[in-house]
Every structure is written in C-alpha cells, then in structure tokens.
Amino acid sequence: MIAAITSEFRKFFSTRLWWVLTLCMVGYFLLMSGGMAATVGGLSSMSPGDSSLEGFESVVYGIGVASGYVFPVIVGAIGVTAEYRHHTIVPTFLAQPRRLVVMGAKAIAALPMGLAIGVAGTAACLIGGGLGFAITGVPTGLDQASTWRNAGLSVLAFTVWTLVGVGLGLLIISQVGVIVFALAFTQLVEPILRLGMSMMSSPVLNQLAQYLPGAASDSLAGGTSLYQMITVSATTVSGVPPLGVWQGGLVLLGYAVVLGVIGYLVRIRRDVA
Amino acid sequence: MITIEHMTKRYGSLTAVDDLSFTAQSGRVTGFLGPNGAGKTTTLRMATGLIRPNAGQASFNGKHYLALDKPMRHVGLALEPAVFHPGRSALNHLLMLAPYAGVSRERCLEVLGLVGLSDVADKRVGKFSLGMRGRLNLAGALLGDPSILLLDEPVNGLDPEGIRWIRELLRTLANQGRTVLISSHLLSEVQQTVDDLVIIAHGRTVYQGTLEQLEATSGEQVGVVTSDVAGLTALARQLGWQIVASPGASEHPGQLVLAGVTINQIAATMTQAGIPIGGIAPMSNNLESIFLSLTEGQGGMR
Numbered sequence: 001m002i003a004a005i006t007s008e009f010r011k012f013f014s015t016r017l018w019w020v021l022t023l024c025m026v027g028y029f030l031l032m033s034g035g036m037a038a039t040v041g042g043l044s045s046m047s048p049g050d051s052s053l054e055g056f057e058s059v060v061y062g063i064g065v066a067s068g069y070v071f072p073v074i075v076g077a078i079g080v081t082a083e084y085r086h087h088t089i090v091p092t093f094l095a096q097p098r099r100l101v102v103m104g105a106k107a108i109a110a111l112p113m114g115l116a117i118g119v120a121g122t123a124a125c126l127i128g129g130g131l132g133f134a135i136t137g138v139p140t141g142l143d144q145a146s147t148w149r150n151a152g153l154s155v156l157a158f159t160v161w162t163l164v165g166v167g168l169g170l171l172i173i174s175q176v177g178v179i180v181f182a183l184a185f186t187q188l189v190e191p192i193l194r195l196g197m198s199m200m201s202s203p204v205l206n207q208l209a210q211y212l213p214g215a216a217s218d219s220l221a222g223g224t225s226l227y228q229m230i231t232v233s234a235t236t237v238s239g240v241p242p243l244g245v246w247q248g249g250l251v252l253l254g255y256a257v258v259l260g261v262i263g264y265l266v267r268i269r270r271d272v273a
Numbered sequence: 274m275i276t277i278e279h280m281t282k283r284y285g286s287l288t289a290v291d292d293l294s295f296t297a298q299s300g301r302v303t304g305f306l307g308p309n310g311a312g313k314t315t316t317l318r319m320a321t322g323l324i325r326p327n328a329g330q331a332s333f334n335g336k337h338y339l340a341l342d343k344p345m346r347h348v349g350l351a352l353e354p355a356v357f358h359p360g361r362s363a364l365n366h367l368l369m370l371a372p373y374a375g376v377s378r379e380r381c382l383e384v385l386g387l388v389g390l391s392d393v394a395d396k397r398v399g400k401f402s403l404g405m406r407g408r409l410n411l412a413g414a415l416l417g418d419p420s421i422l423l424l425d426e427p428v429n430g431l432d433p434e435g436i437r438w439i440r441e442l443l444r445t446l447a448n449q450g451r452t453v454l455i456s457s458h459l460l461s462e463v464q465q466t467v468d469d470l471v472i473i474a475h476g477r478t479v480y481q482g483t484l485e486q487l488e489a490t491s492g493e494q495v496g497v498v499t500s501d502v503a504g505l506t507a508l509a510r511q512l513g514w515q516i517v518a519s520p521g522a523s524e525h526p527g528q529l530v531l532a533g534v535t536i537n538q539i540a541a542t543m544t545q546a547g548i549p550i551g552g553i554a555p556m557s558n559n560l561e562s563i564f565l566s567l568t569e570g571q572g573g574m575r
Binding site: 002003004006007010011014015016017082086087088090091093094095096097098271272273 | 318321322323324325338339341343344345350352354356357358359360361362365366368369370371372373374375413
C-alpha cells in the first residue's frame with residue numbers, strides 16, 4: 001500500500017498539471033475575493049451605517065470553497081482519469097494487479113493533496129479579500145476568531161471535495177467528463193434544485209435540499225456561502241434547521257464513498273484493453 | 274517458466290483465444306508468433322490479469338500473476354502499444370514504477386543507461402521517437418530485475434542497430450537463466466533470436482517446438498506446374514512422394530509442391546509416364562513460408 005501511495009504522489013508531481021491548476025485556482029480566488037471585498041467596501045463607504053452590508057467578510061473569505069470546489073474535484077479525479085486517458089493504467093495494474101489497492105492508494109494520496117490545495121485556495125481568499133477590504137477602508141475581520149475557524153473549515157471542505165473528485169473519477173473515468181459533469185452539476189443543476197427545494201413549502205424538500213453536495217459543503221465550511229444564507233433564511237421559515245458542520249462533512253464524505261464504490265464496482269473492475 | 278493452460282477468451286460469438294496452451298522455458302528465448310489478430314496480445318493480457326479469461330489460467334514459475342508479491346520483481350512486461358504520460362520525463366516514468374518494484378532512483382538511472390536513454394532521462398516522453406519509446410518500455414520491464422520477461426513486439430520501431438542490440442540483450446538475459454518470451458507477427462524478425470517457437474493462429478496453438486525442429490520439417494521441395502494434376506498426384510502417391518500443401522495452392526490449380534524426391538527424379542518419371550511438364554523448379558522453402566502455411570487463412574481476427 002505504501003508503494004502504491006508513493007507511486008501516486010510521484011505521478012501527481014511529475015506532470016505540469018498540479019501547479020498549472022493551483023496557479024489558476026489561486027489567481028481566480030484572489031480576483032473573486034478581492035473584487036468582492038472591494039465592491040462591498042466601496043458600497044459601504046458610500047452609504048455609511050447600512051447594516052445590510054455587515055457580516056460580508058465571511059462570505060468573501062468563503063467564496064473559494066463556495067464556488068470553486070471544482071478545483072479540488074479535478075485534483076482528486078485526475079489521478080484516475082489521467083491514467084485512463086493515457087492508458088498508463090495498464091502499467092499501473094501490471095505493477096499492482098490488486099485494483100482495490102491501487103484505487104485505495106489514490107484516495108489516500110488525495111488527502112494531503114486536498115489539504116494542500118485547500119490551504120492555498122483559502123489563503124488566496126483571505127489575502128485577496130483582506131486586501132480588498134483594507135484598500136477600501138473597511139475592517140477586514142482578520143482579527144476575529146470566527147474568520148480563522150471558517151478558514152480551517154474551508155480547508156477541510158476542500159479536502160473532502162478532493163475525495164469526491166476521486167469518487168467521480170472512478171465513476172466517470174473521462175477527464176473531460178468529470179470536469180463537464182462537475183461544472184454543470186455544481187454551477188447549474190444543484191443551484192436550481194437547491195433554491196427550488198428550499199423555497200417549496202414542503203419541509204421534506206427543505207430538508208432534502210440540505211443534503212445536496214453543495215449544501216452539505218456549505219454547512220461543513222461554516223455556512224458562509226451566499227446560497228446558504230438565502231436558502232437558510234428561506235427554510236428557517238418552515239422550521240428546518242441547516243446541517244451542522246459535522247453533519248455536512250459526513251454527508252459530503254458519503255457522496256465520495258458512494259460514488260467511489262459504485263465506480264469501482266462498475267468501471268474499475270472491467271477488462272483493460 | 275511461463276505456463277499457459279487452456280486459455281480461452283470469447284467476445285460475444287467471437288472466440289479470440291481458443292483453448293490455448295504452451296510453455297516457455299527458463300534459460301531460453303521463446304518466440305510467440307502469429308499473424309496480427311491471432312490472439313497474442315489478448316493472451317498476454319489474460320496471463321497478467323488485465324482481462325479476465327473465460328477459461329484457463331497462466332502461471333509464472335508456478336504462481337498466478339495475481340498471487341505474485343511485487344509482480345515487477347518476478348515478471349517484466351513490455352506490452353504493446355507502449356503507454357506513457359506524454360508530459361512525464363523518462364526518469365519520472367520509471368520513478369513512478371520504482372516503488373512497485375521496490376527499487377531506488379539509482380536503479381532507474383542504471384536501467385536507463387542499459388537501454389541507452391541516459392542522455393534523455395529528463396526529456397518528456399511526448400517528444401520520444403517510436404524506437405525510444407520501445408527502449409523505455411523495455412527499461413520498465415527490466416526495472417525489477419525479473420526472472421521472467423514478456424516482451425510484446427520488442428523489435429518494433431528499432432533501427433537495424435537497435436535490432437542487433439536487443440538480440441544480444443535478450444540472449445544475455447536468457448543465458449542468465451531467465452525466461453524470455455517475445456511476441457511478433459513476423460518470424461523473420463525473431464528468427465535469429467529465438468530458441469523455441471510457439472506459433473498461434475485463430476487463437477489456437479498450431480506449432481510448439483524448437484526452431485531446429487521447424488527447420489527440419491522443411492526438406493527440399495520442388496514446385497511442378499502441369500496440366501495433368503490428377504495424373505501427377507496419382508503418380509506421387511504411388512511412388513511415396515510427399516505432396517506439400519503450398520500457400521496459395523487454391524489460386525494455382527495447376528501446381529503441386531512435392532518433397533522427399535529430387536527434381537531430376539520427378540522430371541524423368543513424369544516424362545516416362547507421359548505427364549506433361551509445364552514447369553518445374555526447386556522451391557526455396559524458408560521458414561517464413563512454413564510459418565505462412567501454418568497460419569494461412571486463419572488470421573485477420575481480433
């Protein structure tokens with residue numbers, strides 16, 4: 001198992017993808033959080049005393065995990081999809097014919113990678129957001145414990161998303177397929193479902209909406225996303241409480257496990273031509 | 274030693290490998306031959322657990338591939354097509370395999386030197402020529418210093434110098450007591466390298482034995498063209514001449530290939546019996562034509 005994990009690390013760091021991807025993510029998060037912070041700061045300096053703009057620091061600092069989790073998904077999936085795309089799965093399976101060991105190693109190796117990309121992504125949001133606030137003369141909130149707690153949870157959420165990526169990779173196999181699916185689902189399908197189900201006057205649907213992966217992730221990350229704020233304010237009307245941090249984390253982890261197990265059973269055990 | 278026993282693989286109604294059995298001995302280079310699509314690659318993939326056979330099994334020094342601890346230390350494989358991540362350097366390709374083989378970076382560099390790729394160790398494989406890819410593929414097979422080597426079309430893409438080099442390397446490896454199995458679709462390509470031959474066609478073994486035995490079966494042969502094939506056939510049977518099935522015999526109905534008799538005897542006897550001779554000539558019956566006659570009309574399937 002240790003051999004397989006070592007091999008996975010060497011695979012990951014021996015192509016250019018990891019730093020290109022990290023660079024893209026960090027740049028994207030810096031721009032988003034910085035832009036958002038500057039906008040909020042600019043607005044609040046124009047209308048001093050407007051309380052509707054308070055508490056936006058957590059949203060700004062959490063923008064990475066709330067809208068950019070496609071990056072850890074790609075990092076997690078790439079270990080599987082790149083091997084199938086370039087057929088290097090053949091030498092891998094020849095070197096370790098027990099495929100469960102290979103896939104287990106990919107999942108374990110994804111953990112520190114997820115952690116690392118989580119630290120980089122979260123730091124980018126803190127730096128971008130902090131600069132944006134500081135430039136526009138708004139308190140950055142970086143001196144508050146809750147900011148750092150949320151930052152820690154954001155790193156954790158990134159890590160779990162990386163595992164979801166491994167699961168998706170096992171199931172979909174195709175690199176492009178994973179990216180298209182992840183983008184379409186997280187940016188289009190889920191927001192519609194989540195808003196729709198939260199707005200309905202059915203407590204069951206309100207409850208179910210909390211179990212969608214993005215919602216679970218937002219709960220895990222400390223409930224800092226805009227969606228979470230909108231949907232929670234909608235659902236609290238019907239009395240359905242949002243998931244807690246741990247519940248959200250477990251639900252998201254559940255997605256990773258279920259995707260991975262199905263993928264392993266139906267895709268990975270097949271003949272390799 | 275490699276033992277393949279009753280391997281069978283069916284794809285729907287198509288039987289790609291049909292009850293195939295053979296062995297490859299240690300200390301010898303065995304050629305695994307057959308036309309493209311005869312089932313060579315499928316057999317190698319079944320033997321190594323990449324695809325599941327419908328029946329049969331393979332063993333390496335008595336052990337199933339899946340039961341080997343660190344397979345790379347026992348069986349070195351270079352399957353075709355050679356696969357690499359194009360963005361990974363040659364050294365990194367080996368380093369990725371090294372933990373599985375339980376070897377160090379030094380061994381990776383050593384093997385790169387052995388296959389003559391030291392100068393391009395840090396070059397991306399995407400920029401490699403076909404011959405360089407073949408060498409890197411071989412380096413991966415040698416990495417764990419295995420006692421069994423299984424090389425799929427190892428001569429592919431090599432220049433004449435490279436071919437001579439690999440022949441010497443394979444001979445050295447076999448002389449060290451290793452089992453070396455090389456597959457090819459051309460007998461001429463491996464003729465100078467192999468001790469033993471396994472020839473398959475249509476997913477079945479059609480010949481297993483030494484190269485010498487195969488050569489011995491090819492005595493002097495004479496091709497005769499006549500308008501009275503029936504008469505000549507009767508005469509040959511009467512005198513105990515051997516009638517050889519010749520490749521493409523059906524396209525040349527006026528032609529017979531005879532063996533166990535000299536060209537002069539045939540000419541004299543036919544003249545005596547009044548059978549017209551349209552043409553008569555000795556046939557240089559090389560191994561390739563035996564190979565073709567063994568596999569004729571049986572390939573072209575995948």
